Amino acid sequence: MTPPAPLLSARGLYKSFGPTAALDDASITIAAGELVAVMGPSGSGKSTLLHCLAGITRPDRGSIDYQGRELTDMTDGELSALRRTDFGFLFQFGQLVPELSCLENVALPLRLNGMRRRAAEAQAAEWLERLEVADVAAKRPGEISGGQGQRVGVARALITQPKAVFADEPTGALDSLSGERVMKLLTLAARETGAAVILVTHEVRVAAYADREVVVRDGRTQDLAAAL
Numbered sequence: 001m002t003p004p005a006p007l008l009s010a011r012g013l014y015k016s017f018g019p020t021a022a023l024d025d026a027s028i029t030i031a032a033g034e035l036v037a038v039m040g041p042s043g044s045g046k047s048t049l050l051h052c053l054a055g056i057t058r059p060d061r062g063s064i065d066y067q068g069r070e071l072t073d074m075t076d077g078e079l080s081a082l083r084r085t086d087f088g089f090l091f092q093f094g095q096l097v098p099e100l101s102c103l104e105n106v107a108l109p110l111r112l113n114g115m116r117r118r119a120a121e122a123q124a125a126e127w128l129e130r131l132e133v134a135d136v137a138a139k140r141p142g143e144i145s146g147g148q149g150q151r152v153g154v155a156r157a158l159i160t161q162p163k164a165v166f167a168d169e170p171t172g173a174l175d176s177l178s179g180e181r182v183m184k185l186l187t188l189a190a191r192e193t194g195a196a197v198i199l200v201t202h203e204v205r206v207a208a209y210a211d212r213e214v215v216v217r218d219g220r221t222q223d224l225a226a227a228l
């Protein structure tokens, strides 16, 4: 069987913050639609790797190929356009805009891509329904629970039908039952839309939802499947 074409492929990434080498020859390849868990000790470079792959942080050295385009050669404007159209993001504390309702939060990525309010909010309502949080549509993020907030976050991350979703400890602030529910809904929705998911987590139970695990140690990656 021929392996699926890579969606995102990073080779030989180095990134230092002052004297700290956060990435020290890290490499990773993610196929379209694949769910990859990035694990490893605290401070090993997981978030830095995720941020490099997502075009948020520029590595000092190395290459990142996204569908034939070299991320490290792109301008800041090109990177931010790519993040808006092709990528979705989900973080530990949801990072919803506190002044907006949950419906407006979910509609936001479509609005930023130029869609009219009515059309964007109609889609947002469908996504809230799919993530089982239609009842919080009119509420602000401060008025809902952490688990509901993460589901709203999943809806917002997937509404643009991104090719890749970058998730950094998405269940880290939740109790295990809510975390499990969020993971189930995230994986289901990602499978339906064909999005790849790159997920940083400490939790083995969360990583169990992934197709593959990559371990980062001292800024270096070890692909468990490749090591077998």
Ligand SMILES: Nc1ncnc2c1ncn2[C@@H]1O[C@H](COP(=O)(O)OP(=O)(O)OP(=O)(O)O)[C@@H](O)[C@H]1O
Binding pocket: 017, 018, 020, 021, 022, 040, 041, 042, 043, 044, 045, 046, 047, 048, 049
């Ligand atoms: N903006 C920054 N400025 C200075 N040092 C940083 C910065 N970002 C990361 N680092 C350092 O780089 C190293 C890797 O950090 P990173 O956040 O990538 O690790 P991590 O594996 O995600 O950690 P954790 O699991 O604790 O979130 C750490 O030593 C961290 O202190």
